[in-house]
Each structure stands twice: as C-alpha cells, then as structure tokens.
Amino acid sequence: MTRPAPRRTVLAAALAAVAATAAAPATRAAAAPRAAGRPGDAEAADRGAPAPGTPADSAPVDYTGWTSYTDWRCGERGGTRPVPGVRPGLVIDRPSGSLDYTDPHTGTTSTWDSATWTSPVHTLRHPASELISSWNARTPAGTWLQVELLGTYTDGTATPAYVMGRWASGDGDIKRTSVDDQTDGKSSIWTDTFSIDDAAAGPLLASYRLRATLYRKPGSRLTPTLWRLGAMASTIPDRFTVPASVPGAGAGIELPVPRYSQNIHKGQYPEYDNGGEAWCSPTSSEMVIEYWGRKPSAADLAWVNPAFADPQVDHAARFTYDNQYQGCGNWPFNAAYAATYRDLQGVITRLHSLNDVERLIRAGIPVITSQSFLATELDGAGYGTSGHLMCIAGFTAEGDVVANDPASSSDDAVRNVYKRAQFETIWLRTKRYNASGNVSSGTGGVCYLYWPAHPSPGQRRALAAVGIR
Template identity: 40%
Template sequence: MSSTAPPTRRDIAYRGFHLPADSATGVVDERGRWTSPPVPVGFAVAEVVPSWTADTPDGCWIEVELRGWHGDAPATEWYLLARWAADDLTVRRTSIPGQRDGDAAVDTDTLVVTGAMVTGWQARVTLCRPAGSPTGPVLRSIGAVATGPALPGPPGAPEPTSSAARGRVLDVPRYSQRLHAGQYPQWGGGGDSWCSPTCTSMVLAYWGLGPTAEHCSWVRPPGPRPVVVHAARHCYDHAYAGAGNWPFNTAYAGLHGVDAFVTRLRSLAEAEAFVAAGIPLIVSAAFRADEVPGLAYDTKGHLMVLVGFTADGDPVLNDPYAPDDDEVRRTVHRQAFEAVWQRGSGGVAYVLRPASVPLPPPPAQANW
C-alpha cells in the first residue's frame, strides 16, 4: 500500500491551438516561424510541458521553444524544447540538454521554472526545410500544460466520479514490451525501455490506426510486433537516449490520424470522464515494488494504459511490463495507484483520440 503523505493541491491548466494548414507553413528561405499569443494561467507556474502534431516531409523538421510570461511581458528567455521530425533519416530527433539559467531549466521534455515569477507561457515553432525543397513542414497543433507547485493542504472539493466509467473496460489490445528485449539497441534495446511506445501502439490499435505493414517492412526479422518497433524508432530521443519523451510519443501518434496531446490530471475521478467517453489514457507513474499491490517491480517512471474501472472504482490497466501479452491486463488498488501516479509524474496523461470522438467537458480550471 502507498505510504501516507501530507495532502497536497496543485493548479493545472492546458491550452492548445489547432492551426489551419495555410496559416502554419509560411516557410521563406528555408525557415518560417509561428508564435502563439501569451497564455496566462492565473497561478504561479512550476513546470510547462509542450506537445504538438505536425507533418515533416523528407529532410524537414520543426523546432519547438517555450518561454515563461508574467503580466504584460516575457519572464524568461526562449528555451528550445525539441528538434523534431517524423522520420530519422536526415534529422536526429532530439531534446536539447544543458539549458539552464537563473530563471528556468530544461529537463528533457519539461520547462522547469527555477527562479523567475511565471504566470503564463508562450510557444514558438520554427519550421525548417532543406535548401531548394519544394515542400515544407506543416504545424497542425501545439499546446502546453502548465502546472503549479505542489502545495500543502487539501486538494479541494472531491471531483464527481463518473458512474458511466464504473464497470467499463475499453477493449484496448494487450502488448508486452518485454517480448522485445534486446532488440534494436540503437533505439533503446526494447525490453525495459519501450513502455511508452508500446502504450502508444496499443492505443493507436484501439482506434484502428497505426503504421501499415508496408511502413514496418524494414523491421527484420519482424519479431513479435513490428508496430511497436516502428513506434520505438520514431519516438526515440537521441539526446535522452530513450523512447519515453512524452511529447515525442504524442507527436508520433498524431502522424496516424489522431488528435494527441500531453496533459496532467488531478485525480482518477478526472480520468473516469475519459473512460466514460470511450477514450483510454496513457499514464505515467513511479513506484517501488509492491507499493501498488500487483505491481511487483521498481520503476523511476513507467507508462501504462488506463483502460477502465471496476464496478468499485479500481483502475484497470494494460501494463506493458508484463512478461507476455496474456498478463498485460491488471487491476490495481485505486488509492495506491492514484498516489504513485500523482507523486511520480504529477498526473501525466497522453490523450489520443480521433477528432470525431469528443473530449469530455473540462473542469473549471481546464486541463484539457
């Protein structure tokens, strides 16, 4: 069972922009740029995580930057969060380590505020193409989730649970990451390190989407599941040296016909709204062996698919760390799992769904 900790509350706000194709190309002399308006969030910001969807033809890429904002002026410099391309043949998809000053720092996929007063954010995306290329990248969406510091005190009025989620388990296919142990060391080596792309592949398959057999034809031998290898390669962050970069996974999913973004949820009650709407979530947690009964391993950060809830409200997971597909489905204790999810990642969730499937109504402080 999770250890007892003082209650905390946390402010969370998400804002996204969907761009018409003709407003987001604008490439002149091999580079173009789109800058969002400042987004005030109404609280002191501790972290900002961006996410985006884009198309990058051969040789093209995008660069995603964030800066903090306060009042009527920027509160920090710009920080480069990603140099991203759909493929890896000409551009190494990468986060940018080593960015730190007295105001903020970049931790792989997260802008961490360290000294500045930040109450909002602004994004800037540079669209890049090779000299002479007849086509350029297209930015389709970008957003960010801003999170306040964890503060002592009760979390506030309990969120209403969704009776439509209780007893509902979505039919998400079950994939084990460990079937790929030792595969493709240049993209993390499968096994222990492919939880995030395995989850992304499961949810894409739930929607009937994902790479085709032709797109996976380079996977030789094909092994247990070529689509997972395809996802691991195309989510891989060369600086982080892993496939677990959160927005790289949602950007990959966006290539396959879904609206995809990273956010943070305050509780499993908020997650129930998604399951009630038929939308599984990919959630990130950190825990010690047996801290959540049934999860008998240690992890500093692990991705699982939240596929439903029992009639009593316990979460039902597709856990890719299972030794084989048959053991992927697991039911865990609600309070214990909620505690390690909130403590480990602040409630991080990937939301992947076709645009035709509506999101549930957001809470007053909108985090989706």
Template identity: 40%
Template sequence: MLRRPAAVLALCLVGLLLPQTPTATAATEARQRATPQVQVTSWSSYADFKAGTRRGLKLGRGSVSLLKPKRRTIAGRSYDAGTWTSPWATPGFGATALIPTWEATTPGKSLVRVEVRGRAADGTTGSWDTVADWSRLNKRLPRTTHSGQADDLGRVSVDTWYATSSVASWQVRVTLLRPAGTTQPVSLERVGAVASVDAAAARPTSQPGPGVGTVLPVPTYSQMVHSGHYPQWGGGGEAWCSATSTAMVLAYYGIAPAPAGIAPGHVDAAVDYTAKMVYDHGYDGTGNWAFNTAYAATLVAGDSYVTRMRDLREAEDYIVAGVPLVVSIAFGRNQLTGAPISMSNGHLLVIVGFEPDGDVVVNDPAGATNAAVRRVYDRAQFERIWIAASGGTAYVIRNS
C-alpha cells in the same frame, strides 16, 4: 519503458481540452473539478494561428505552412525556415513547469523546432529555450531534445521546461524547416503546452464516478518479449514501456502502420516500430512524452497531447468517452500490489477501465507475456503513485 520520474508538466491552449463526454453536464462537471494549478492551452484553428505572429508562413484552415521562408543554418546544414510564435498564455497562477506538445506534418527531410520561454510576474522575460527538433521520419537531423539551457527563469529537462521559481505567463515558438531549395510541404497543425504547479502533495483518494464497470478492449502487448531488440532504439524490454503503451492505444483504434525497417518475424512488430518512431536521440530513450503524442498525432484523426489530471475521477471521464490513457507512475517496494515488477523509478502503462468498486484496470506492459499484461490495481495505491511521481501525467490520444 522505465523512465525518470518527472515533476509537473505544462501546456497552454485556447480552451480546456476535455474528454468528449456523452453529455454537456458531464463536461461541465469535468471543468468544475479541474484544479486551477493545471491549465492546458493550445492553438489549432485558423483564428488561433492568426492570433500569433508569423514570419515566412501562410495561414491555412487549421495549419500554418511555408510561404516566403528565410535561409537558416542548423548544424551546418541550410534550411528554408518560417516561424510561428504564440500569444502570451497566462494560466492564472505561478507555473513551475511546462510540457509543450505539437502536431506537425514533416515529409522527407523537413522538421520542426519547438521553443518556449517564460515571463515572471515582475515582467522579466526569459530567453527562448529549444525543447526539441522533431520530425516523423528522422532524416537529416536526428529527432532530439535539448536538455540544459538554464537561464534566470528556467531550464529544459528532456520534454519539460522547469521554472527557476515560477512564471506568470509563457510563449511557444515553432520553426518550420525544410532543406534549402526544396518544396517539401512541412506544416504545423497544433501546438500547445500544459502549465502546472507541483501537485504531488498527499490528498484523499478520489471517489469512484461514472467510469466504474467500464473496461475498454485495448489489445495487450508486453514490452518484455522485445528484450534485446534494436539497441539503437533502446534495446526493448524494460526500456520500452512508453512505446509499448502508445502501440497498444493505436491498436485499440485499429491503427497498425506497416512496420517499415523491422525485421520479419518479430512478434507484435508494431511495438518495435513505435520505439523507432518515438526515439529521442538527445534523451537516448523512447519515453519522451511529447515525442510519443507527436508520433500518434500523425496517425489519428483526433487530438494527441500530454496533460495532467488531479485524480482518477478525472481519468474516468476519458474512459467513459472511449479514450484509454497512457499514464506515468513510479513506485517502490510494496507500493503497488500485483505489479509484475517490484519497483520502478519511472514507468508508463495504459488505464483501460475501472472495476465496479472503482479499482483501476490497466494494461501494464511490464507483464512478462501478452497474457500477463492486463492487471487490476488498488485505486488508492495507484492514484497515490501516479500523482506523487508525475503529478497525474497522461497521454491523451483520440481518434475521432
């Protein structure tokens, strides 16, 4: 889809999430390359969740779920609710943005509410700001983000929390909700965020590394062949670049859920279905970064989260590990040679590999047909517009 440009994004976890590279040496090199201005933090294990604060929840192996919930009213509806609050995450720098992501099980009419808050270097603590109400099935309450909520330390803009100046630490809080009196097994399996400082300043083009000559066999889907489809989910065409990119990565892993609710005869119906499953009713679009990874997390066996990267050299490690990346770019006229569209103020596509000379091989869903989706872009041009537009934002979706 065509998406607003975004500055820096954020997440915090108990340990840097790195691609599963073939050797320990490669992983060590990746850690050494990681800029101190980006830190991903997440909580997903028994020990991680135990380190947080629980209210009305019980610990499981790699999850928390409702045990003794309290009644809570949201939008005039009554829910049984329990909350998990993370420890304070301290990135080691003044973060200017956070992007939270999560993996949750939300059967029936259950959902999760995700909130964040920051703390300044002087100890001032901001208010809890609601980033999203999310559910896989989108029943009872619409899946939505809550832009605004400006306070003295920050504000919410769709999937990103922006600090007024910077914060020294942050927390995330997740509330598990199910209709009052029901027994739906809602649970949280992982939550985190990527914390960062704006990294859009110009820098030298990265040198090609171990990913050169590797191209992953990711199927090609065009967003444009869906133009006019399902106006209630954005209407297809230029609006569906994110959903189409997510569908391509899932198809690469052999994941093609039955397209429930999609009319028979739709070409590549998985794209329409993905748009339905990631649509953000607050943003009115399918390009919510966290909603795409949260949906993918319900289907894959591995991690699914949003991160940022310093350059394409870091992206190569994922390609070597067999992990394609959905990345967020923006560009003006003559800034991306060979692109199927002349310009975009926000676009997502899939990095699938690298040419022997280091140029980037992509599945660009803006191609007019499936056959026109595979493209090769100049490394310097592509890296420049990726970093400048979104600070190197990428969806990491792994099935392992």
C-alpha cells in the same frame, strides 16, 4: 552548486521496470474483459465538476492549445501561412530565413530554409512552476520543425528562448532530439519539461508564447504541416499522498484497448534505449493508437526483423526515440508520434484525480499515465520502477483500475487490476521514498491523451471537462 534532482528524472522510461521479471505474478488479474464500449459510444453527461476533496485551484493545471484556422491567423507569422479545411494547419508560405544546422548526433551540417509562427501571449491564471509543450504535425522527408518557449516570469523578466524539441516524424534528415544544458539560473529545461529551479523562492512563470519554426531543404516546395501546438503549465504542490477519490462515472467500464508487452522485445534494436525492457512509453502509445483503429502499414514495418512478434512496437520505439535523452520516453515525442497517424491528436497534460480519468473512459478515451513506485506500493505489479508508463483501459465495478501494463511477461498478461487508492497515489504524488529510503520525485498526474481529430460530442465534452479543447 549542484542542481536539485528534477521531477523529470522519473521519465527514466521504466529502466527499473526491468525488475518486472519474465514470470508474471500469480496475483495479476487474468480474467477476460467485460463487454467493452467503443470510441464514441458513451456520451459523457457530467460537466467537469472538481474531483471530491480536490479544490479547483489546489493544484492548478492550464493546458492551452492552438489548433483552429482562427488560431493560426491570430499568431505572429514569419513566412508561414494558415491553411483552412477539415483539419486546419500551418505551412511554409515563403521562407523568411535559413539555418546552417549541425546535427549533434551525426556531425552533419546542412542548410535549411525556415519560416516561423509565434503564438499570442498566454497569461496564466495561476503562476506555474512547470510547463510541458506538445505538438501535432506532419513532416515529409526533407522537412522538420522546432518548438520554443518564450516565457515571462512573475518578476517581469523574460526566459531565454528555450528549445522544447527538434522533431521530425522520420529519422533520415535530422536526429529527433531534446536539447540539454538550457538554464538561466531561474529555470531549466529537463529533457522536455520547463521547470523553475526553486519554486518556493520563485519567480514563477507568469505568461508565455510558443514559437514553431518550420524547416525544409532550400529550393524545395515541401513543407511541414502543423495541426496543433500547445502547452500544459502547472503548479502541483509537493505531496507524498493524495486523498482517495470516490468511484464515479467510469466504474464498470472497460475499453477494448489492444494489449502489448514491452518485455517480449527485450534485446531487440538495443540502439533504441536498450531494447524492449525500456519501451513502456512507445508500447503504451501503440496500444492506444491501435485502439483508435490506426497502425503502421506493412511497408512501414518492412525494416523490422520478421521473426519479431508485434513489430509495430519496435516501430513505435524507433520513431519516438530522443537521441539526446537516449530513450523512447520523451513525453511530447510520443504524443507527436501518435498524431502522425490519420486524424489522430495527442497532447501531454496533467489530471487531478481518477475521476478525471473516469470521465474520459466513459467517453471512450483511454488514458496513458506516468508513475513511479516501489514493488510494495502497488499490489500485484511484482516490480518497482523509477518511471513507468501504462494505459488505463477502464475500471472495475468497484472502481479499481484496469491497466494495460506493458511491463508484463506476455501480451496475454498485460491486463492487470490495481487497487484504486494505491494507483492514485503513485500517479498523482510529486514526492516519494525510493528503495534507499531517500526522497525522489513523482510526476504529479502526467498523462498522454490521444483522440480523433473530429471527436464525438460526448468525447468533446469529456475533454473539455479536463481542460482540453
């Protein structure tokens, strides 16, 4: 029996965004941004009331993360040790096992010492149909990590130990990869997303643990350091449209997010998903990383052809690339890449409306959103896409979305203003009609959030208002 097309297919990382031709549409906004806020300037006052017309439990989202010294002590440790300090983490103490790992992308077999940490059981307030994990870590050369989901269904049975990713910040030891063909007939892993096969029939996900396995070369004293491990579980109802939110806290605020075009990288390093035409995700990630004052060093960029503009975008593409998915649009790999920069955190979650985005913008936190749409569904875009990432940098005084859209002809053309109601629909819906008139999937509000390891009080409140602690 053929599996139904998963929502995860929208992660095609703007393969259809190639239709964004080299000439930017004349309707795109070209005005210079307003006086912009800086990270930490605004102390968001709201406490996270539900968005208008959106009951809190109509589309439940539950992000849970383990990141404090107490968190690491509470988990089940198999050879790992919590490390206190300004940024608590988890490291290998004494390896508790070993693995002969044959890299499926190189055919090379190597032996690795390993140690594990398994989270406490997290029981969901609402059974979930999907889950996306994310993590923040440092993996020196000679180390890597694996994240697994250990779930329990509402019928009391257990999921397999699903691999959610095998990851290293570099690419010299293993090839960073998701794992295909994981299913038990009730649920499946689609690249980076756990999904119930038939959410209407069930069973759904009732609870879960996350297990991190840290690896290093035998005899080495090197270790990965894991700073954050978490997951977003959700049950988003099937919907083609969403109620339009009323402009609120973010109206008239625009953040000074750098602007980078993916399209100017077309043809560069085609081994990373056909070059820049599919690099919306790493390009968006790089914009926000640099907004927070971080960027690759000159030594980091030495491998990039010096004739290429914005070499940091090429760098981001290489180091977010998923060798199984054969693309740079693996959501957790992008968040993990952001967190390789000094004192940055990154998570994948879902938001309920643009009011949630406004809370974050008001606190100085840009939001990277994932959406798919026909050219006729987003005025001024000039293209259609089966999956595309862009960065919300702010809102006009009228509440329309100011987006740094990487599917643009040049860096100067990246800033665009999109109609609020149109943008909210293409981002939050789970169902849509494609160019052939058939039903396709939407992301249901997926976004990337990157922020400092030590946020300001206002940023902390804004993150808590959208379920991130």
